[in-house]
Amino acid sequence: MAPAELKTVANAGGNGLRLGLAARLALRELRGGLSGFYIFLACVALGTGAIAGVNSVSQMMTGSIASEGQTILGGDIRFESDNQDIGAAERAYIEELGTVSSGLNMRTMARKPDGSDQSLVELRAVDDLYPLYGSFETVPSMPLTELFAERNGVHGAAVAQIFLDRLDLSVGDTVLVGEASLEIRGVIAAEPDSLSEGFGFAPRLMTSRAALDAAGLIRPGSLVEYSYRVRLDDGASASALAGLREEATSRFPNAGWSIRTSQNAAPSLTRNIERFSQFLTLVGLTALIVGGVGIANSVRAWLDGKRGVIATLKCVGAPSKLVVAIYLIQVMLIAAFGIVLGLALGAATPFLAAGALTGIIPISVNASFYPASLGIAAGFGLMTAFAFAVLPLGRAGEVPATALFRQQGFEASSLPRWPYLLTAGLTLAALCLAAIWFADDRRIAMVFVAAVIVAFAVLRLVGHAVQLIARRWPAVRSTPLRLAIGNIHRPGALTPSVVLSLGLGLALLVTLALIDTNLRRELSGNLPERAPNFFFVDIQSNEIEEFENQLMELAPEGKVIKVPMLRGRITQLKGEEVNADNVPSEAQWVLRGDRGVTYAKNQPENSRLAAGEWWPADYQGEPLVSFSAEEAGEIGLAVGDTITVSVLGRAITARIANLREVEWESLSINFVMVFSPNTFAGAPHSWMATLSDPNADAAAEGEVLRAVTQTYPTITSVRVKDALELANRLVGQIGIAIRAAALVALVASVLVLAGALAAGNRSRIHDAVVLKTLGATRATLIRAYVYEYGLLGIATAVFALAFGGVASWFVVSRIMTLPSDFMPDIALMTLAGALVLTVGIGLAGTWRVLGQKAAPVLREL
Known part of the structure; x- marks a missing residue:
């Protein structure tokens, strides 16, 4: 530092804080490079990049869905009615709006003509105007009228490739659907509005309305979705669509239809993308906050190397706040550089993900830059860097110059003064509030933020508890072990930093691993054992008795349960119109669309x-x-309240007589609402049945499926194991993404651990030199470090197992309502991983310490 600058610093002592001087000195010191700040940069860049990338990809996907809303929806506006077609007045109103394309959707069975095999299919019947937007493509390509035309009494159909693979069929073959024969004339290559049709458990089969009528599948009680897509004549602005939706709802309040516009073409997919994005964003924020500990350690280690400069500044009269300002400016400039690196990574993520997503989502995904997502990530990064840098900077400003010249560092310092504590606290509070404010589901975000706060507090307690235990541990004879125990509780020990560094990452990893393992075990093992073998739906009242007899003949040791089933929509709660905005998101499915109801x-x-x-x-x-009972509690219903349900166009008001605890996870026949028998006296309805036979093998199940399909071609048979296998694949795909997100948090933890070791290097060098001078060998010191890091790794792993076990139990048993078990193999892998990380990284970080020459260190004592 130049003499003129020293004089300026001296004069600053009585003139208060001079930011210009602080900035000039900070920039001068930065000319020496970023040595000591690489871990700092990695922590900031990793967390910022994760948040920016996840939000950018989410914005890209939701934006692509919104931009192609007409194609995805199949029209400008869409009217849907479940299980009952709309009336003549409603149809006339829709036809006045513009060009209308109608369709029907239902699940049914498709079988080979010889009865040797069959498959559940998602059947869709469309008219000649389909599609109003986009292009429906098949292989081979042909016009829709030719594809579905009737030839010699046989209608045409197009199917998904998986259907051909499953039944070993080819284009040109014939299948039976209900009472009709369909010729497969093409393989579906592009179904433009498939996203708006929702998730399908079976292959798609498309045909004409005439073919569906010939199949005889639509009967009283059949589960059918009627849809009417409209291309408006007068334009389709957002305001026009909203007004049209309100007009249709008010003009036909009892129509029982649901209305969607092209502004909200695929609400379920959009909602799932936003929720998954929120989860990954919170994981990224966790990684950033964990990285904040690394930021604090890096700043502390960096300041430790600046003792001489700080001492000089203070000796010439620099006030503490000037010292803090100089190094805060440097820290924030370096943090800004790390944030820029993270933003560059986040901005590139949509372009890298666009190609992969195109194969998953059947829409064109156009990557771009998303300033809002990048801005949110930058804000999180800046607040985190500032909050975690203030405390070590505040402590450095309070250390007297004499202590710095005596080579005393900052580890033994007390907490900084209250302005620094308040500043850090307010910044962290703002960070938490921002995480909650920008979340789609703020309740989940609040729980997540609270869990992170609790985890931080508990980890601090765990660190202090480990030190207290080590301090009171009886003397041991082994010199390396005695040194290790002393290192754990000595002033300036790494214990709190190491426990905090690894604790959150390992706890998150354990939580997600246990959730994933429990789900996989439930779907592949326990659930199939408890679940019935088959579900049968669309059984007519004149068929139920003979159908039950046939099942008992096919599976004499099986158990058949049958229940009547109708479809109804809840229209009023406690005498007031349904308002989904006042219902928690997890219970809104009860109010959305028609629900299955029964009587008993x-x-x-x-x-x-x-x-x-x-x-x-x-x-x-x-x-x-x-x-x-669970859904009633979420909606706010109690015994004695009334609900009104629209069934077959008739509004029925019933009083709640009781609440039931329902075991949804058993996959048995369950209903949210079970009415007294007199409620639906004389009403037409169908039946649903299940067949449970734990001793049935695949061959026996195949025989039941073939016999039922041939005898009752209009009854839909669902093999539960097929549905569970599909669910298992979906869980596996989601699990990969979740584990990748958890890996980000774990990498942040490793970086923080490395930063903690760097922060303690000076005191490690001092200790190693003194011990070597007194006769300690390198082998003795290595053993001491192995013991120290091993004990810290075990303590951290125990916390991670306890915290992760409780968190996974809450998610699986309370949220997913599935059995939750603790997995010993997960415990052992976590313990082994913690030991490898702490011992391996610890030894790598201290290896250079062991090679330090004694003379330079001893001269500073």
């Missing part, structure tokens, strides 16, 4: 009463209903 004399065997009483078998009073 006796209480279902797979449920128990949580409140109220069941009605007598011969009850003939006012309509009563039994409601699922």
Whole structure:
């Protein structure tokens, strides 16, 4: 530092803080390079890049869906009615709006003509105007009228390739659907509005409405979705679509239809993208906050190397706040550089992901730069860097110059003064509030932020508890072990930093691993054992008795459960119109669209009463209903309240007689609402049945499926194991993304651990030189470090197992309502991983310490 600058610094002592001088000195010192700040940069860049990348990809996907809303929806506006077609007045109103294309969707069975094999299919019947937007493509390519035309009494159909693979069929072959024969004339290559059709459990089969009528599948109680897509004549602005939706709802309040516009073409997909993006963003924020500990360690280590400069500044009269300002400016400039690196990574992520997503989502994904996502990530990065840098900087400003000249560092310093603590606290509070504010589901974000705060607090307690135990541990004879125990609790020990560094990353990893393992085990093992073998739907009342007899003949040791089923939509709660905005998101599915309802004399065997009483078998009073207890609590219903359900165009108001605890995870026949039998006296309905036979093998199940499909071609048979296999694949794909996100947090933890070791290098060098001077060998010191890092790794792993076990149990048992078990193999892998990380990185960080020459260090004592 030049003499003139020293004089200026001396004069600054009485003139308060001079930011210009602080900035000039900070920039001068930065000319020496970024040595000591590489871990700092990595922590900031990793967390910022993760947040920027996840939000950019989410914005790209939701933007692509919104930009192609007309193609995805199949029209400007779409009207849907479940299980009952709309009336003549509603149809006339829709036809006045513009060009209308109608369609029907349902699940049914498709089988080979010889009866040797069959498959569940998602059947879709469309008219000649389909599609209004986009292009429907098949291989071989042909016009829709030719593709579905009737030739010699046989209608045409197009199918997904997986359907041909499953039944070993080819284009030109014939399949039976219901009572109709369909010729496969093409393989579906592009279905432009498939996203708006929702998730399908079976291959797609498309044909004409005439073919569906010939199949005879639409009967009373059949599960059918009627849809009407409209291309408007008067334009399709957002305001026009919103006004049209309100007009249709108010003009036909009892139509029972749901209305979607091209502004919200695929709400379920958009909602899932936003939720998954929120989860990954919170994981990225966790990595950034964990990296904040690394920032604090890096700043502390860097300041430790600046002792001479700080001492000189203070000796010539520089006030503490000037010292803090100089190094805060440097820290924030370096943090800004790290943030720029992270933003560059985040900005590139959509371009890297666009190609992969095109094969998953059947829309054109156009990558771009997303300033809002990058701005949010930059804000998180700056707040984190500032909050975690203030405390070590505040401590450095309070250390007297004499202590710095005596080579005393900052590890033994007390907490900084209250302005620094308040500044750090307010910045962290702002960081938490920003995470909650920008979240799509703020309740989940609040829980996540609270969990991170609790984890930080508990980890600090764990670190202090480990030090307390080490301090009170009885003397041991082994010199390396005695040194290791002393290193754990001595002033300036790495214990709190190491425990905090690895704790959050390992805990998150354990939580996600246990959730993933429990789900996989449930889907592939326990659940199939408890679940029925088959579900059968669309059974007519005149078929149910003979159908049950056939099942008992095919599976004499099996158990058949049958229940009547109708479809109904909840229209009022407690006498007031349904308002989904006042219902938690996890319960809105109960109010969305038509729900299956049933009636019963006796209480279902797979449920128990949580409140109220069941009605007598011969009850003939006012309509009563039994409601699922969990959903009732989320909606705000209690025994004695009323609900109104629209069934077959008739509004039925029933009083809640009792609440039931329902075991949804058993996959048995369960309903949110079970009514008293007199409620639907004389109403037409279909039946649903299950067949449970734990001893049936694949061959026996195949025989049941073939016999039922041939005898009752209009009954839909669902093999539960097929649905579970599909769910297992989906869970596996989601699990890969979740584990990748957890790996980001773990990498941040490793970086923080490396930063903690760098922060303690000076005191390690001092200790090693003194011990070597007194006769300690390198082998003795290595053993001491192995013991020290091993003990810290075990303590951290124990916390991670406890915290991760509790967190995974809460998610699996309370949120997913599935059995949750602790996995010993996960525990052992976590313990082994913690030991490898702490011992390996610890030895790598201290290897240079062991090679230090004694003379330079001893001269500074």
